[in-house]
Every structure is written in C-alpha cells, then in structure tokens.
Amino acid sequence: MKKLGFEVLSEHVAAKTQKEGEDIFFMKTNIDRRKLDKAWFSTFDVDMGWVDKANYLVAVVDGPSHGVGMEIMRALLKGERGLNITNILCLVNENNLEKLSWMIRGISKQKYPNFSLKTYTDLLSAKNLVKKFLETH
Secondary structure, eight states, rough: TTTOOOOOTTTTGGGGSSSHHHHHHHHHHOOOGGGGGHHHHHHHHHHHHHHHOOOOEEEEOOOHHHHHHHHHHHHHHHGGTOOOOOOOEEEEOOOGGGGGOOOHHHHOTTTTTTTEEEEEESSOOOOOHHHHHHHHH
C-alpha cells in the first residue's frame, strides 16, 4: 500500500516481529513506551482516531479478532456520524471462508455499498486485490 503512495496509518500490524511492530507503533503515536501500564489505555483512542481519519480500511478476517471487528464497525458507521465514508475491503483466505464470522458475512452491500469482502488464495492474490481496490476507489 505504501508502494502505491498511500499513507498506512496502522502499519505496525504488518511488522515481521512483535518488537518491530511495537517500535513502529510507539514512533507513530509518540506514546512513551516506559509508561506501558498507561500506554495501552490510549491505544483504543489512537486506533479509533486512525479509523476515523482513514479513507480506506483493509482488514484480513481469516480468524476472530474483536479489535478488527470494532474497527470495521466503526468505519461502517462513520457516515452516520457525519464523517467521511471509508471504503472497506475485508480479505478472507478461501480456505477459511467457512469459518468467517457471521457478523462479517451479514454486512449488507445494500446498506453499506462501501464494503467489499473478497477471497484470496495466497499473498500475491491478496496484494492484487488490495491494489485493485485502492485503484478503483
């Protein structure tokens, strides 16, 4: 996504290691990692702020994640809150389609035309889906 010229607000989630992800997160948020006991409480506000700012949300929904579900719902409701509409792409590996959350399955394209759910087979097909999504929205 960055190679296509897009700002990636939550790039820490794609880090190769937990330490790399934490380093990116703390650098982008200016949260003092020495105050970890308080830092995690501000993570919610930071993350929801990123969702509110975002024009696009790309989420891998291969397995259960309350955080990703909250982000998707927040993005879906932005229009109702008077904020910019966010185009949402959820990716699920075709091998995990049967395990896909009923909440994600139940998102109506009629009610939320900015929502897309696509299946991918491997990393290359996922990258191609993301590229097409960003280029057409």
